[in-house]
Amino acid sequence: MSVKSYRDAINECLAQEMERDESVIVLGEDVVGGSGSKGGKEAIGGVFSLTAGLWGKFGDNRVMDTPISESAIVGAAAGAALAGMRPVAEIMFTDFMGLCLDQIYNQAAKFKYMFGGKAKTPMVIRTTHGAGMSAAAQHSQVNYSWLTNIPGLKCAVPSTPYDAKGLLASAIRGEDPVVFCEHKMLYMSQGEVPDEPYTVPFGKGNLTRQGKDVTIVGFARMVTLANEVADKLAGEGITCDVIDPRTTSPFDEELVLESVEETGRLVIVDESTPRCSMASDVAGIVSSQAFEFLDAPIKMVTPPHTPIPFAPSLEWTYLPSADKIETAVRETLEGR
Amino acid sequence: MQLSREQLEQAYRRMKIIREFEERLHVEIGKGEIPGFTHLYAGQEACAVGVCENLTDEDLIVSTHRGHGHCIAKGCDVKGMMKEIYGKAGGICGGKGGSMHIADLDVGMLGANGIVGGGPPLAVGAAIATRNQGKERVTLAFGGDGSCNQGTVFEAMNLAVVLKVPTIFVFENNGYSEHTAFEYAVGSGDIAARSEAFGMPAIKADGADFFSVYDATKQAVERARKGEGPATLEFAICRFYGHVEGDPQNYRGPDEVKNLRETMDCLKNFRTRVGEAKLLDAGRLDEIDEEVMTLIEEAVTEAREAPPPAPDALYTDVYNAY
Ligand SMILES: Cc1ncc(C[n+]2csc(CCOP(=O)(O)OP(=O)(O)O)c2C)c(N)n1
Numbered sequence A: 001m002s003v004k005s006y007r008d009a010i011n012e013c014l015a016q017e018m019e020r021d022e023s024v025i026v027l028g029e030d031v032v033g034g035s036g037s038k039g040g041k042e043a044i045g046g047v048f049s050l051t052a053g054l055w056g057k058f059g060d061n062r063v064m065d066t067p068i069s070e071s072a073i074v075g076a077a078a079g080a081a082l083a084g085m086r087p088v089a090e091i092m093f094t095d096f097m098g099l100c101l102d103q104i105y106n107q108a109a110k111f112k113y114m115f116g117g118k119a120k121t122p123m124v125i126r127t128t129h130g131a132g133m134s135a136a137a138q139h140s141q142v143n144y145s146w147l148t149n150i151p152g153l154k155c156a157v158p159s160t161p162y163d164a165k166g167l168l169a170s171a172i173r174g175e176d177p178v179v180f181c182e183h184k185m186l187y188m189s190q191g192e193v194p195d196e197p198y199t200v201p202f203g204k205g206n207l208t209r210q211g212k213d214v215t216i217v218g219f220a221r222m223v224t225l226a227n228e229v230a231d232k233l234a235g236e237g238i239t240c241d242v243i244d245p246r247t248t249s250p251f252d253e254e255l256v257l258e259s260v261e262e263t264g265r266l267v268i269v270d271e272s273t274p275r276c277s278m279a280s281d282v283a284g285i286v287s288s289q290a291f292e293f294l295d296a297p298i299k300m301v302t303p304p305h306t307p308i309p310f311a312p313s314l315e316w317t318y319l320p321s322a323d324k325i326e327t328a329v330r331e332t333l334e335g336r
Numbered sequence B: 001m002q003l004s005r006e007q008l009e010q011a012y013r014r015m016k017i018i019r020e021f022e023e024r025l026h027v028e029i030g031k032g033e034i035p036g037f038t039h040l041y042a043g044q045e046a047c048a049v050g051v052c053e054n055l056t057d058e059d060l061i062v063s064t065h066r067g068h069g070h071c072i073a074k075g076c077d078v079k080g081m082m083k084e085i086y087g088k089a090g091g092i093c094g095g096k097g098g099s100m101h102i103a104d105l106d107v108g109m110l111g112a113n114g115i116v117g118g119g120p121p122l123a124v125g126a127a128i129a130t131r132n133q134g135k136e137r138v139t140l141a142f143g144g145d146g147s148c149n150q151g152t153v154f155e156a157m158n159l160a161v162v163l164k165v166p167t168i169f170v171f172e173n174n175g176y177s178e179h180t181a182f183e184y185a186v187g188s189g190d191i192a193a194r195s196e197a198f199g200m201p202a203i204k205a206d207g208a209d210f211f212s213v214y215d216a217t218k219q220a221v222e223r224a225r226k227g228e229g230p231a232t233l234e235f236a237i238c239r240f241y242g243h244v245e246g247d248p249q250n251y252r253g254p255d256e257v258k259n260l261r262e263t264m265d266c267l268k269n270f271r272t273r274v275g276e277a278k279l280l281d282a283g284r285l286d287e288i289d290e291e292v293m294t295l296i297e298e299a300v301t302e303a304r305e306a307p308p309p310a311p312d313a314l315y316t317d318v319y320n321a322y
């Protein structure tokens, strides 16, 4: 066990899984970096350096720089998976999913069902999501909510270095296509991470704070904000369950329902825009299955139904914050 | 080439504005003054200006993530651009777009683009529009060498040929897509030949020489205006900074940028060319340099002092009606 960054945890996982299983291959734009250049290969290892060092260890056939061709990257990963590999494709920013969506939702996600159950598509699409860097409307989005809407596809949204490593290992070893969403604001965050390989299962949420008054469900970076609020309110004697579902598909309904049955109050914090979001999905699950336990309306803390603005002042207004979560918790305690 | 004195002065002024705009941004970004991801255009000025000097306000361009030069060449307001990049009120897009999304429809600039390959299909559609409106306008899609590998670009090139619309695909080949070299990523090693295979003419030119860019563009634009269909331009050029500000540039050779600044500086080239041909004298160019430095200084000062956008701006302009 040692303290590692979220980024290093992911990098370590990739190296270990590639070591473990030679069918694991990595492909994407600049995942080696410097291909064909004077400085030579491995100049970077991905724009956020997530794949640094892999090419040096595993070589050309297993770590492949691609041209800017998202559709071919994801399609090639799906084809390689059908033919027996375990590809890990990188889509540099999740905002670029539009270019390769067909290969995800008409191809990879449906093979098993359409092909009489015979097909396995063990592939992972790693991608960066989330706002907070003034990267503006086309480089800051989260889209796990609409990816979760796709049957046959799984989706992970790790919030800690420990989960990032363990969930990625599960994704790589599993037999289904997975979109693995890494929050760009969390890359430098630190946490305890075992040195040896391990897995964190999909569909099992994590109770990060325990309390009795309010349940807060958060996704990805929102978990860190929810924890902050829970810690602050604990000082006043208000205690919260904070749940990090870790994966949006599959989703740990049980953990959320059990918690709400105890607390009777629910605040959901989601970086997605509110319509057809994970926030509205969880609200739907709880209100349809645990209505009688609710003592107050469910609160959703999300951005507004707008694109993401560039100006930092507007971007921080757009995003959920600890203050907004705290207000929602207090309102739900007042039955509002 | 029969450019008037005024045209030559405008071309030089615009190239110089782009250069100094970018050089100054590099400094200000280094101080942590500017948020977000900024891709500087320094080194490529002759491409944007050589192309756009063939256009009127009525003609249209679509741009890329490296769009500041295209904006300035097409006549966008420089001070408004600076405020935009600072994320301030009064920015050309209200501070909501930022460096990667600068647009000004009033001067025919249909937007920078954060998505590589996002622009060329738009340029085909814009050309359908101007054709149907019965105007002899053209639409140009700027793109990098890396963008030529995107499926959207293939589709747009073929569609433009099929529909025979006045779209011109401009590839500024600066040798890199992010950290990956052109030689690695473009299989055939020849963007112009690839474009020709779609059924349109393609011209290669020296992107560091304003005059060769201008002449090549002129041919393509004249054809397109006459209804003879699309064309491709491929310019060999280099960028003086990293892919994005903060890029450590480990993929470049030791003195690569230094050498490029010495041998492929389009502003120096321009000065030499107009001097030797006695078209403009050095004194006049020096005056322009001074005007430009004042403009950039004012732009930065005004951008720094401008307030942030009003908080309510977050919610406006999502729809026209909802
Ligand atoms: C669809 C998409 N894929 C990847 C990126 C990330 N990206 C931004 S610019 C760039 C390289 C573009 O290279 P090129 O087209 O040669 O333009 P240059 O940067 O050299 O001006 C990449 C890969 C992106 N913005 N959009």
Ligand SMILES: [Mg+2]
Residues within 6 Å of the ligand: B144, B145, B146, B172, B173, B174, B175, B176, B177, B178
């Ligand atoms: Mg390039």
